[in-house]
Amino acid sequence: MPVYKPASSPYYYSEFQLQGHRVHKSTKAKTKKEAELIERQWKAQIEEDVKRARITGNAPITLDVAAGHFWSDKGQYHVNSDTTWTDIQRLISHLGKDKRLDQLTDADVAALVTRRRSETRKGMKVTKDGDPVPTLSNATVNRSCTILLKAIFNHAMTLGNYLPKPPQWKKHMLKEPKERVRELDTHEAVALDRSVRDDYALWFEFARMTGLRRQETLIRWSDVNCFAKRITTKGKQGKDVHIPITPVVAAILKRCEGHHPIYVFTYICRRNLLGSSQVKGLRYPITPEGAKTQWRRLRQRAGVKNFRFHDIRHDVGTKLLRQTGNLKIVQRALNHSDIKTTTKYAHVHDHEVAEALTKLQNATTMPTTEQKASA
Known part of the structure; x- marks a missing residue:
């Protein structure tokens, strides 16, 4: 059926069935012409996916499915598995469960990192004393966003999913301070x-x-x-x-x-x-x-x-x-x-360093005139 505009929505919707795939969702377009263009793009993507699946034997994998595999195989065994689960749910919430990994772009990752950097611990704005709560550290952002998303992506690849071009993970890693080594006195x-x-x-x-x-x-x-x-x-x-x-x-x-x-x-x-x-x-x-x-x-x-x-x-x-x-x-x-x-x-x-230099200097110091005379 052609694209249509429900009375309850400002957007045009598309509904069709192609190659065993049924689509019924909003195009997020407010004009019929733009909605028809988006529908044609969706149909072309389905044709391409079906063709690729025949060659590789794999259908496109979404973030929701890939994250589920990662959690079952690895995430649930992490020491801080509760944190891993929370971070996975946040990724799905921000990017969308239907986000395809083969369409994950550097812009997606950059937007995710930017959003996470603006957040505070447990979402608090001020402390009990009324002081502002600082935003998350770069290390926390890296581990809860880029590193985790990369791990999910790489795990999906090990399962045989066709993912032609991963984002440039390294450029999305925020700089972390060099870890200090502190001893107890x-x-x-x-x-x-x-x-x-x-x-x-x-x-x-x-x-x-x-x-x-x-x-x-x-x-x-x-x-x-x-x-x-x-x-x-x-x-x-x-x-x-x-x-x-x-x-x-x-x-x-x-x-x-x-x-x-x-x-x-x-x-x-x-x-x-x-x-x-x-x-x-x-x-x-x-x-x-x-x-x-x-x-x-x-x-x-x-x-x-x-x-x-x-x-x-x-x-x-x-x-x-x-x-x-x-x-x-x-x-x-x-x-x-x-x-x-x-x-x-x-x-x-x-x-x-001082002790080592002292030992070296004592071993290599030239004898004084008095030492030579007594010798």
């Missing part, structure tokens, strides 16, 4: 250890001794293999993370026995909250949000400034490298897939 370490809540102490000691990411520290007893002397849990992007059970780690695990049948690290409920099923005095597993909250409070009590939980990992990596001088050992200890990531720990402090 001795007095800071003592202050943290003294300030940690008793029921969180074993968890915090485990984090300090292993250098695991916060999410990776929340292990289950099923992750612990005492016979192999190894703990295996899930890390970034669902990859296995292996931690050797050293005597110190074994002692920590021993003290956690009997606290919970499934999770290793727990806390004691301190008060009955209205609407909560938790009972004061009983133990419950430490959750990701609970770990985040306790770390923030611990840092405040200890008075340690400019130190993130992830910096514990930097602290372990840096000191391990200084002790062993072996990058491969640090790479294995921190479960880095690429040793380039580990090289950031190969930094030196000013006092270390």
